Amino acid sequence: MSRKIRYGMVGGGRGAFIGAVHRIAAAIDQQVELVCGAFSSDPGRSRASGGDFFLPPDRCYGTFEEMIAKEKALPADRRMDFVAIVTPNHMHFPPAKAALEAGFHVLSDKPATLNLAEARKLAAIVKKTGQLYGLTHNYTGYPLVKQAREMVADGKLGKIRKVVVEYPQGWLATRLEASGQKQAAWRTDPKRSGAAGCIGDIGTHAENLAEYISGLQIEELAADLTAFVKGRKLDDDGNVLLRFKGGAKGVLHASQISVGEENNLNIRIYGEKGGLEWHQNEPNTLLVKWLDQPMQVYRTANGYLGKAALAAGRTPPSHPEGYLEAFANIYKNFAHHIRARIGGRKLAKDDLCLDYPTIEDGVRGMAFIEAVVKSSKANARWTKLAV
Numbered sequence: 001m002s003r004k005i006r007y008g009m010v011g012g013g014r015g016a017f018i019g020a021v022h023r024i025a026a027a028i029d030q031q032v033e034l035v036c037g038a039f040s041s042d043p044g045r046s047r048a049s050g051g052d053f054f055l056p057p058d059r060c061y062g063t064f065e066e067m068i069a070k071e072k073a074l075p076a077d078r079r080m081d082f083v084a085i086v087t088p089n090h091m092h093f094p095p096a097k098a099a100l101e102a103g104f105h106v107l108s109d110k111p112a113t114l115n116l117a118e119a120r121k122l123a124a125i126v127k128k129t130g131q132l133y134g135l136t137h138n139y140t141g142y143p144l145v146k147q148a149r150e151m152v153a154d155g156k157l158g159k160i161r162k163v164v165v166e167y168p169q170g171w172l173a174t175r176l177e178a179s180g181q182k183q184a185a186w187r188t189d190p191k192r193s194g195a196a197g198c199i200g201d202i203g204t205h206a207e208n209l210a211e212y213i214s215g216l217q218i219e220e221l222a223a224d225l226t227a228f229v230k231g232r233k234l235d236d237d238g239n240v241l242l243r244f245k246g247g248a249k250g251v252l253h254a255s256q257i258s259v260g261e262e263n264n265l266n267i268r269i270y271g272e273k274g275g276l277e278w279h280q281n282e283p284n285t286l287l288v289k290w291l292d293q294p295m296q297v298y299r300t301a302n303g304y305l306g307k308a309a310l311a312a313g314r315t316p317p318s319h320p321e322g323y324l325e326a327f328a329n330i331y332k333n334f335a336h337h338i339r340a341r342i343g344g345r346k347l348a349k350d351d352l353c354l355d356y357p358t359i360e361d362g363v364r365g366m367a368f369i370e371a372v373v374k375s376s377k378a379n380a381r382w383t384k385l386a387v
Contacts, residue, residue: 005032005335007107008071008080010064010095011087013039013049017183018109019086022136023053025327026084028314031335035080036071038064041091064095068102081338082107082132088186089194093118096133100125105132105341107334111204111369112362114194116386119359119366126359132341134334135357135365137208139265141326143300144286146355147309148269148276149213151288157271160214163242163250165206165267168258172198172236175229188234195373197234199225203254203372204365205265208357210252211364213276214269216244218368220384221252225376228257240372243382283322311352330356363387 007026012019019039026032036059039049043062050060061067064083071079082105085095093113096106100122112135113119126133139145151157176184186192187201194200211217220243225235236257242250255261265280277287284300298305300321301313312329315321336353340346347354367385375383 004030005082005338006035006080007032007082007084008059008067009034009037009039009084009086010067011039011085011091012037013045014052015182016086021324021327022084022086022109022331025138025324026331028325028328029332029335031332031339035059036061036067038062038067065098068095068098068104071104072102081105081342082334085109088192089200090114090192093122096122097125100129100131100133103129103131105134105334105338107134107136107331108362109136110208110357110362111194111200111365112359113366116363116366116370119363123359123363132334132337133359133362134330135359135362136327136330137205137212137357137361137365138323138327138330139205139209139280140212140355140357141312141329142278142280142283143305143309143312143321144278144283144298145209145213145326146312147286147298147305148278149215150306150308151276152213152269152271153215156274157269157276158273160216160244160246160248160269160271162270163210163214163216163244163248163267164269165210165250165265166253167202167206167263167265168253168255168261169202169263170257170259170261172229172232172256173259175231177232188232188236190233193234194369195234196225196238196369197227197232198236198254198256199223199238199240199372200234200369202256202265203238203240203252204368206252206254206267207368208361208365209265209267210242210250211361212357213267213278214244214248216246216248217364218242218250218385219245220382221368221371221375222380222382223372223375224380225372235376238372238376240375241380283326284318284320308352308355 286298
């Protein structure tokens with residue numbers, strides 16, 4: 001198929017943060033192109049935003065319902081192939097459902113939905129329609145995260161015993177939402193963010209990264225959530241003990257009131273024979289630790305890395321690759337999967353284009369949030385994930 005994969009965007013208009021990130025990431029590998037959008041809940045703002053991106057006026061829609069209906073009516077050689085959803089959490093499910101049922105694939109920002117009930121409904125819709133659904137847990141896109149996952153899967157560390165994952169930020173150490181700051185306002189609003197604040201926003205990234213690298217699933221947890229900032233309706237700090245299927249134990253810490261921290265996501269995994277350590281602040285370095293050998297330092301783009309890690313890199317060693325490129329790897333793999341689907345090409349189970357978060361990850365993320373909130377309300381009682 002000698003064309004780019006076409007997509008329409010829901011949300012991400014003027015003043016939005018994550019929409020621009022998605023558009024940049026989508027463009028990096030020149031595999032997809034933005035052809036239409038419903039960029040705001042305000043029709044006028046949506047159309048003005050589309051003009052900012054040099055889209056034709058007739059492809060700048062006032063609502064996502066209008067976009068899906070009119071795109072579906074277009075000839076196959078013009079209409080979009082998938083919908084990218086970059087709205088606040090409460091508006092993830094409605095456009096995803098509408099797009100899937102209209103025959104369009106969906107790539108959504110995380111978390112998948114506002115709550116677990118919606119996530120289960122969405123999973124059923126994905127299964128019924130047969131359309132592709134991807135979720136932008138972008139940290140899984142880093143080359144050395146993929147290297148760590150491969151090493152664990154290959155048994156290099158032996159049986160996994162311990163997982164420690166942290167995501168501290170400091171940007172909500174004050175009541176920023178009261179100032180009218182858009183990102184703070186919706187993330188601290190239960191009606192738009194869901195049952196959790198910090199845990200839903202960044203704790204799910206930590207949960208997803210822990211399961212992605214370790215290959216293990218969280219079975220139950222004990223959580224302690226706090227809203228430290230006076231007047232805040234949702235948690236801004238969370239501490240969670242984890243029990244994984246198979247016996248491994250873990251600790252997950254997520255915070256948005258850790259003063260001085262930026263996006264300090266990091267993870268350590270320990271097995272019977274060795275351990276791994278990766279920091280998002282220095283994403284091109286992976287530390288590998290052994291019982292009876294000196295510590296090794298793995299670096300992005302070097303030939304000794306595995307197939308998935310090498311495929312996720314774009315520049316020679318020592319040239320920084322980070323957040324945007326990790327996002328781009330999800331877009332690239334999702335686009336290649338769509339291309340294979342359109343071309344009728346069957347994929348092997350280990351095909352690299354299948355390496356992106358799916359609706360199953362979305363359901364697990366929502367089950368994690370629900371279990372954390374439930375456990376914290378019960379004074380950190382051990383609570384199973386209702387997946």
